[in-house]
Amino acid sequence: MAIERTLAIVKPDATRKGVVGEAIRAAEEAGLTPVAIRRIHLTRAQAEGFYAVHRARPFFADLTAFMSEGPVVVMALEGPDAIATWRRLLGATDPGKAEEGTLRRRFGTNIQANGFHGSDGGETAAFEMGYFFAGLEIP
Ligand code: CMP
Numbered sequence: 001m002a003i004e005r006t007l008a009i010v011k012p013d014a015t016r017k018g019v020v021g022e023a024i025r026a027a028e029e030a031g032l033t034p035v036a037i038r039r040i041h042l043t044r045a046q047a048e049g050f051y052a053v054h055r056a057r058p059f060f061a062d063l064t065a066f067m068s069e070g071p072v073v074v075m076a077l078e079g080p081d082a083i084a085t086w087r088r089l090l091g092a093t094d095p096g097k098a099e100e101g102t103l104r105r106r107f108g109t110n111i112q113a114n115g116f117h118g119s120d121g122g123e124t125a126a127f128e129m130g131y132f133f134a135g136l137e138i139p
Contacts, residue, residue, distance in 0.1 A: 001080035005035070005138075007128035008077050008086055009117035012070035013109045015039075020073050023116060026089050026103055032079035036129075036138045041071045050131055053124075059112060066113055074132045083125055086118040 008027065010020050024034060042050070047067035054060050077086055091102025095114050098105040108115035119125035129138065 003078065003080060004082040005076050005078045005129060006082040006086050006119045006125045007132065008075045010073040011113065011115055011117060012066065012072060013113040014107050014115040015071050015073055017107055019107045022107065023103060027077050027086065030085050030089055032077040032082055032085060034075045035078045036076040036133045037073065038132060039071055039073045042068045044068045063112055076129050076133060076138050083119055083121065090116050090118050
């Protein structure tokens with residue numbers, strides 16, 4: 001298994017529910033180490049920049065409004081197969097369809113306010129980590 005890094009976000013609905021610790025616990029129990037953590041209240045423009053790849057989607061406006069409505073906690077997670085491992089812990093995009101025990105099933109709200117984000121591939125992870133952390137902030 002390759003040691004990778006991925007970008008995880010605890011979204012505004014989940015920070016409001018006070019489950020940042022649950023996300024970190026799930027990551028650590030799966031062998032992923034948070035190598036950088038930051039809490040930030042995104043502006044609308046910053047949320048739009050992060051989700052630029054989705055700008056043509058019908059849900060883009062609602063998604064970026066939601067992502068800027070309250071603070072998020074962003075983390076770079078490192079460990080074996082970090083990208084796939086973290087996505088497995090999250091479960092399906094729609095919390096109602098996510099498997100029992102996954103973070104989105106346990107703490108997500110709906111398909112948009114689904115509690116957590118995880119990069120979907122190596123290139124995305126590199127872009128997303130660079131969006132939030134300068135090189136020197138990740139050892
Ligand atoms: P995330 O994994 O952060 O990637 C894109 C986000 O868009 C996704 O989680 C959801 O928050 C949101 N999203 C995806 N599909 C839909 C949908 N059909 N309706 C509303 N929001 C969605």
